[in-house]
Amino acid sequence: MKFTFHNPTDLIFGAGMLSELGKTVAAYGKKALLVTGGGSVKQNGTFDRAVKSLSEAGVSIAECSGVEPNPRLSTVERGAGIARREGCDVVVALGGGSTMDAAKIMAAALFYDGDLWNMFLHGQKNRRLPERALPIVTVPTLAATGSEMNCGSVITNEETTIKSFVTAPCLYPKVAIVDPELTVSVPKHQTAFGVCDLITHVTESYFNGVDGTPLQDRFAEGVILTAMEWGPKAVTDGNDLEARAQVQWASVVALNGWVQVGTFGPYPVHMIEHVLSAHHDIAHGAGLAIVNPAWMRFAARTRPSRFVQFAERIFGITPKHPEDPDAIAEGIDRFEEFLRSIGCPTRLFEAGIGDALLARYAEDTVIVAHDDQGRLPGRPAMTQADIVEVLRSAL
């Protein structure tokens, strides 16, 4: 194992912690760009509480509302324009993963010369990472993406329908205020998609990471088991604040680096899903629920012992031998059953997606991430034909 780790984000976690927003932000600036999504925070009062807390701490705001699911580059540019015109010196993201991801790039845009999309051009020589950003404070209203405590962002270029990602140290939020009370109004299906999203964050590194990371394996399994224990409770009773808190804590840890450290796993399931949600009006977590089990059945051929470990440690299945195909199949089947049990789709037709564009999805996937042979990185690396095969198996 050789790796480095650094995550400087200050975490404030707990029900009611939204009240800390004002004094937290005041430590970084006097005028905040307050970034929000589709409007639920206005309907449920969260927005007013946030503004009140900011105002009481002497922080004025400029508003950038309406960040859409699968946030667009043009929305990022709009927000950056507001921040520039209004002289904002700090950015507050109040919303789900889309809102936080967009806010991060808005914060970096003020110091970035040239086309913002250059941040997202993987493997191209004119790629340039952001090096500086306004201080960012995140307040997630959904337990899912983990964006609140990491330095990643996923943005869609609506001109090309390409959804890509960037990670850069300057995108680490200064502070993440994670208040599970803000998630009690999240509808059942979105709660379930969030549970799937967080689990998929750790299955990616668990299945695609390097060998020889036993402690990280245990941590990944711990996140999965916790999400499977508490996720259904949060779906069943949205007002179960304890369940909301456990799910949200799992979602933070699932992608703040504690599980992934030293595993160097690529994210093939995410890469494939990003294309689906760039082309179709489908929630990211729902897309993951469709792609992940299909991908697992494909990838298990390459690394059977890891999938036996998954079956054994997550579902208590006793394998007949270390690469037992029956144990593997049962483990994946039970994982898919779990996703269905909380209300996730696991087949493309359920999301209204047919087989017309499978080749295009595969093509778009490897545009964003590819090795020197043009394959999608992962264990195994996937050709476009492999991606089509996986998607076809999920029809």
Next chain:
Amino acid sequence: MKFTFHNPTDLIFGAGMLSELGKTVAAYGKKALLVTGGGSVKQNGTFDRAVKSLSEAGVSIAECSGVEPNPRLSTVERGAGIARREGCDVVVALGGGSTMDAAKIMAAALFYDGDLWNMFLHGQKNRRLPERALPIVTVPTLAATGSEMNCGSVITNEETTIKSFVTAPCLYPKVAIVDPELTVSVPKHQTAFGVCDLITHVTESYFNGVDGTPLQDRFAEGVILTAMEWGPKAVTDGNDLEARAQVQWASVVALNGWVQVGTFGPYPVHMIEHVLSAHHDIAHGAGLAIVNPAWMRFAARTRPSRFVQFAERIFGITPKHPEDPDAIAEGIDRFEEFLRSIGCPTRLFEAGIGDALLARYAEDTVIVAHDDQGRLPGRPAMTQADIVEVLRSAL
């Protein structure tokens, strides 16, 4: 769950990473106080490699060698004097937990008015925490204390034979360079004590923390299982670099806050052991191996379900009911057997400690840490009589 988390230390992990020392330190200063322990780093060449790396990066050094196990306040004062006289602007700790703990307080001493021991006076009104320190870079040569990536320090006041601790944000190392190659020369018994130390870090929060932290439970169990899998290999073959790496990674995670976050568990086993190693020439990890099983048998009466969970998840014992005393006893017995199997003592007589001073040990323990009724904090809080009972059961 309500909590905050922040750990800004940059971690560089991997065999051979000692070579990064010079350029790492050069980012923080030009003259390093290089703190070392009893001399093993000089015998095995690590010291020379460190100095070479520093020198090549243009960093000169002032040396403070000879930090003893259970480091003394006078040693800290000596090191601080060297740093002050020599104009050091960065502190490098190259050694085990004692060396790192002492180096942290030396770094803080330059900005601290008055008696350094005031940092360590828990519950007393003249206590004052350090607020500023020279930049600290840690290079552990032993997998045990986790001091390399946390903000804690344990120091012994030799005038009073009191061993106490302090935690303060300014004591976070800027960078921890964790190179498992540096641990291959650690003797078998010290390797075993390190394994016991790291496991005890997580059992403290696991048994003494608040209820309702299922993910932290899983993480703690992950650290214990990993240490129990790889610890014996590192003890059996000190040159097994893979085992050394896994044990050392577990030791970093065991006390960098990832497991303890939000659990608010006190450290009664550590508190009792600190008194033993303040009075007797006994390694901290060996003392923990003696105190922990005895303490567990005592504490299990108060929180049986947690000890059943331990038996179940660590040793695969199936309880007959959620508070099954047989499962509890078997779990603790097997834990004690594990400690013995790697060469740890688990009885006081093995460390040459008899029953003459049991009351004194109990008295000293509650001097350092006590609640408003004078009891040692923990689950359960312990009177001095309880402490004597636990120690007597370990005679």
